[in-house]
Amino acid sequence: MNEIAISVKDLKKRYLVYDKPSDKLKEIIFNKKIGKEFWAIKGISFEVKKGESVGIIGLNGAGKSTLLQMIVGTLNPTHGSCHVDGRIAALLELGAGFNPEYTGIENVFLNASIFGLSRLETQEKLQKIIDFADIGDHVYQPVKTYSSGMFVRLAFAVSAHLQPDILIVDEALSVGDVLFQQKCFAHLSGTLKNKTKLFVTHDFATLSLVANRCIVLSEGLIIFDGPTKQAIKYYNEIIHSKSQVQNIESGDTLLPDNLSSLNNAINDFKDVDSNALSGLRDYEISKYSLVVNDSKTSIVNHGDVITISLLVKSNIAKRLTGKPVVGFFFRDKFGQKIFGQNSLSLREEFSVENFTKIEFEFNWPNLQTGEYTLTLGLGFVDQSNEVVHDVQCWVNDFEILHCVTPHIEHGIFSVPFNDFKVNDYVIK
Numbered sequence: 001m002n003e004i005a006i007s008v009k010d011l012k013k014r015y016l017v018y019d020k021p022s023d024k025l026k027e028i029i030f031n032k033k034i035g036k037e038f039w040a041i042k043g044i045s046f047e048v049k050k051g052e053s054v055g056i057i058g059l060n061g062a063g064k065s066t067l068l069q070m071i072v073g074t075l076n077p078t079h080g081s082c083h084v085d086g087r088i089a090a091l092l093e094l095g096a097g098f099n100p101e102y103t104g105i106e107n108v109f110l111n112a113s114i115f116g117l118s119r120l121e122t123q124e125k126l127q128k129i130i131d132f133a134d135i136g137d138h139v140y141q142p143v144k145t146y147s148s149g150m151f152v153r154l155a156f157a158v159s160a161h162l163q164p165d166i167l168i169v170d171e172a173l174s175v176g177d178v179l180f181q182q183k184c185f186a187h188l189s190g191t192l193k194n195k196t197k198l199f200v201t202h203d204f205a206t207l208s209l210v211a212n213r214c215i216v217l218s219e220g221l222i223i224f225d226g227p228t229k230q231a232i233k234y235y236n237e238i239i240h241s242k243s244q245v246q247n248i249e250s251g252d253t254l255l256p257d258n259l260s261s262l263n264n265a266i267n268d269f270k271d272v273d274s275n276a277l278s279g280l281r282d283y284e285i286s287k288y289s290l291v292v293n294d295s296k297t298s299i300v301n302h303g304d305v306i307t308i309s310l311l312v313k314s315n316i317a318k319r320l321t322g323k324p325v326v327g328f329f330f331r332d333k334f335g336q337k338i339f340g341q342n343s344l345s346l347r348e349e350f351s352v353e354n355f356t357k358i359e360f361e362f363n364w365p366n367l368q369t370g371e372y373t374l375t376l377g378l379g380f381v382d383q384s385n386e387v388v389h390d391v392q393c394w395v396n397d398f399e400i401l402h403c404v405t406p407h408i409e410h411g412i413f414s415v416p417f418n419d420f421k422v423n424d425y426v427i428k
Ligand SMILES: Nc1ncnc2c1ncn2[C@@H]1O[C@H](COP(=O)(O)OP(=O)(O)OP(=O)(O)O)[C@@H](O)[C@H]1O
Pocket: 015, 016, 017, 038, 040, 058, 059, 060, 061, 062, 063, 064, 065, 066, 067
């Protein structure tokens, strides 16, 4: 029996790009080559075994969608080959494979017949598909009236219930609401557990749950192929190194010459995105660095040491009176504040002036897998009344940490047992 579900060999895809849409027409009329060649996929090879779940990640434009389309067969390769053993169901761009004039139900039959199912076989699955999509009476309406969320609900319900051998999902699930996403993941890891799956996603928390292997694409080439956690780490390192290069190139006009020692200490800091800033901003956080266990990754796990360093810059000539307060908090994907801390809890006094570097460290708590956004704050507290303080600067939700903690299944936090007894016998 063939153990390989997908086999890609030296695959290349060339697009012709035109400066103006009219150039394409001119090319046809004058039979003269005007378009410039662009190689979106530059020669890649890999195999996916039957039953494997593989993620594909990469920056925008890396070639992920182009690759999936060639595997599915909706795009022809310029060179090389893709062989697929089994029936594919694919969720590519929204609405692909749907006729906009047909109702939801008519589209279920259309998709099922393309997939090779008879009308009777589809009829048997119809109720399950309708229940899963859960879009009410909209199933009787033409799909051109659907929201993107309704589209993806119906498209996933159809693809998942056709009992494909191979399921290919390109970022589509991120459109659905969180309850629907939860239903899809339960289905992926339940009914479709042993099927071959290929996912393109930017949601690393999801990826680490559904794929045990991950391919990293960059500019049309595979730059990593291996365990998902390592792939995400590798990908994040690339993103960080790119943004550091951009920071160096953009130059640093902030620091005066006589602060060369500070300059050295912060030379790998990143500029804070001014769009993330709010507050009075007489004093503001202008640069920062975030380190997880001595490394510039954004993947975190329980107990990891997080070091956040920031540089405060003053936009006014005078010193501010009052006690400075510096802090942070993390929010989850629903915008809820999950945890944080500020310097008011410290007994030590400190001062903040122009070009002050502040560093704090804490251990990542035992949190559920997910993405958490970091917000930093700086203010000055009234000496006589700690409750009163002016917020000089918020840097809102500017960094995302991906927490990968597969064992927490209930709630946001996990708490250790103090004691665990069965029939008074203490289980340690
Ligand atoms: N029909 C086309 N004609 C010309 N260039 C194209 C065409 N389709 C895609 N490209 C280019 O090929 C490159 C790869 O595109 P592709 O959509 O496969 O990337 P991607 O990794 O899926 O990106 P994203 O994460 O933004 O969806 C991009 O530079 C894109 O502009």
